[in-house]
Amino acid sequence: MSDVAVHGVGTSHFGRAPGTDLVTLAWNAVSEALADAGPEPVDAVWVGTVFAPAGVAQRVLRAMGITRVPVVTVENACASGTTAFAEACEAVRTGRYGRVLALGVEQMSTAFDGAITPEDTDPEGATGLALPALYAMAATRYLHEGAVTPAQLAAVSVKNHAHALHNPRAQYSGRYTVDEVLASRMIADPLTLLQCCPTSDGAAAAVIGPATGGPREVGVRGVALRSGAPWGRRSPHVWGYDIVAETAADALAAAGLHAATDVDVVEVHDAFTIGEIVTTEALGLVAPGEGGKAAETGVTALGGAHPVNPSGGLLSRGHPLGATGLAQLAEIVWQLRGEAGGRQVEGARIGLVETMGGGVSALDGNACVVAVLEAP
Amino acid sequence: MQVTVADPRPRIVVAPDGTGRVAGVRCQACAEPVAYPWPACPECGGPVVAAEFGPDGVVWSATVVRIPVADRTPPYALAYVDLDDGPRVLAHLDDVAPAVGARVRLRTDTPDPHVEVIG
Numbered sequence: 001m002s003d004v005a006v007h008g009v010g011t012s013h014f015g016r017a018p019g020t021d022l023v024t025l026a027w028n029a030v031s032e033a034l035a036d037a038g039p040e041p042v043d044a045v046w047v048g049t050v051f052a053p054a055g056v057a058q059r060v061l062r063a064m065g066i067t068r069v070p071v072v073t074v075e076n077a078c079a080s081g082t083t084a085f086a087e088a089c090e091a092v093r094t095g096r097y098g099r100v101l102a103l104g105v106e107q108m109s110t111a112f113d114g115a116i117t118p119e120d121t122d123p124e125g126a127t128g129l130a131l132p133a134l135y136a137m138a139a140t141r142y143l144h145e146g147a148v149t150p151a152q153l154a155a156v157s158v159k160n161h162a163h164a165l166h167n168p169r170a171q172y173s174g175r176y177t178v179d180e181v182l183a184s185r186m187i188a189d190p191l192t193l194l195q196c197c198p199t200s201d202g203a204a205a206a207v208i209g210p211a212t213g214g215p216r217e218v219g220v221r222g223v224a225l226r227s228g229a230p231w232g233r234r235s236p237h238v239w240g241y242d243i244v245a246e247t248a249a250d251a252l253a254a255a256g257l258h259a260a261t262d263v264d265v266v267e268v269h270d271a272f273t274i275g276e277i278v279t280t281e282a283l284g285l286v287a288p289g290e291g292g293k294a295a296e297t298g299v300t301a302l303g304g305a306h307p308v309n310p311s312g313g314l315l316s317r318g319h320p321l322g323a324t325g326l327a328q329l330a331e332i333v334w335q336l337r338g339e340a341g342g343r344q345v346e347g348a349r350i351g352l353v354e355t356m357g358g359g360v361s362a363l364d365g366n367a368c369v370v371a372v373l374e375a376p
Numbered sequence: 377m378q379v380t381v382a383d384p385r386p387r388i389v390v391a392p393d394g395t396g397r398v399a400g401v402r403c404q405a406c407a408e409p410v411a412y413p414w415p416a417c418p419e420c421g422g423p424v425v426a427a428e429f430g431p432d433g434v435v436w437s438a439t440v441v442r443i444p445v446a447d448r449t450p451p452y453a454l455a456y457v458d459l460d461d462g463p464r465v466l467a468h469l470d471d472v473a474p475a476v477g478a479r480v481r482l483r484t485d486t487p488d489p490h491v492e493v494i495g
């Protein structure tokens with residue numbers, strides 16, 4: 001039994017929308033979340049965003065009449081939205097606030113022409129390490145170790161784009177073949193275009209409050225947040241593995257679960273195909289070295305033993321950084337209520353959200369959040 | 377306004393024998409090698425002393441970037457290199473990415489950390 005529950009969720013549509021203002025993107029998410037949760041006012045707001053202009057939180061909230069309350073903006077790279085969620089849950093659990101709004105908002109299309117420009121005050125950013133290249137390093141290493149094949153990398157893209165056929169909010173969807181994924185334009189060897197998340201704009205929101213046993217409340221069983229350890233030759237793992245494994249262990253323990261295999265449905269941070277493979281292994285959903293095979297053989301597909309990214313994931317839904325974590329949360333809430341339509345995981349009772357963001361050199365990720373949720 | 381900003385990249389110095397070294401620090405408590413002149417050890421927070429690493433190492437992984445990144449012209453190859461008894465550093469490579477496990481040596485003539493395959 002959880003003390004804290006998600007009372008409502010909402011999202012914008014995801015896609016390139018350079019002509020849509022941030023107020024509209026945020027309102028699309030917040031109005032849906034408030035309608036879902038009920039009309040009582042919120043006592044505080046946590047906002048996750050990465051590249052939005054200073055003051056964005058108050059700028060979008062005042063346009064929807066949310067004023068005179070504490071507003072806190074957080075930045076944790078790709079995990080900014082889930083960090084806002086984690087802090088909102090903790091504020092409710094400790095009784096600091098009664099009803100808290102978590103909002104993630106991001107407009108990538110007006111910030112970047114293509115891939116994210118690396119941060120030039122960071123050593124590796126200044127050396128030209130774009131994010132696709134960072135993930136490509138992990139993919140190259142996995143290929144070298146025989147832990148994945150090119151076809152298995154592509155299978156993640158095939159699976160997630162097919163899942164998104166049932167997600168009307170996704171930026172992209174489609175029935176691709178492994179050969180089509182591998183034949184798409186090379187971005188950073190061995191990752192091709194269809195193995196990389198697109199540039200996206202969007203917003204997502206959740207209303208968090210004490211659990212009252214309501215028929216639409218999704219319980220928060222456990223949430224964990226960590227920054228990464230120094231990453232280098234001390235770790236036997238690729239970048240991003242250890243932080244996910246350690247954060248997941250914290251969240252599963254908090255939820256009273258023995259293993260991720262006790263979870264029925266999972267949304268993970270698949271900014272690149274290799275990311276989903278490494279993450280499913282780090283979570284313990286599949287054995288080390290089995291993540292690629294799990295995608296190839298349908299274990300992580302809808303209808304498989306451990307469905308991963310029924311929404312289509314970041315690869316299909318898109319990846320507006322600050323919004324992504326709360327979009328993942330919204331998907332799990334819909335899944336646990338049985339409201340996910342053609343992508344529903346039948347009978348899902350326990351769900352898990354994982355978001356990992358990075359880019360600071362010499363660290364195994366800037367932040368990771370893992371949350372375990374349970375059906376009403 | 378034109379301002380000079382600090383260059384965050386690892387500093388490459390030339391040793392008396394003419395080969396390159398990464399000028400960083402080493403932890404006095406846990407011996408962690410660090411490629412940057414940081415004030416404390418990132419692994420344990422312990423005190424550090426100046427240390428130099430290289431010139432040789434092994435490619436841990438590599439990629440070729442095929443998209444424009446900032447003002448760089450693609451394609452260009454990058455590798456994570458484990459310097460012998462030193463830190464893992466990001467370095468550029470000559471245009472073809474060598475196999476994981478290749479022995480490489482730091483160059484001294486480039487603003488970016490840059491390695492070439494040896495032996």
Ligand SMILES: [Zn+2]
Pocket residue numbers: 403404405406407408417418419420421422
């Ligand atoms: Zn130390």
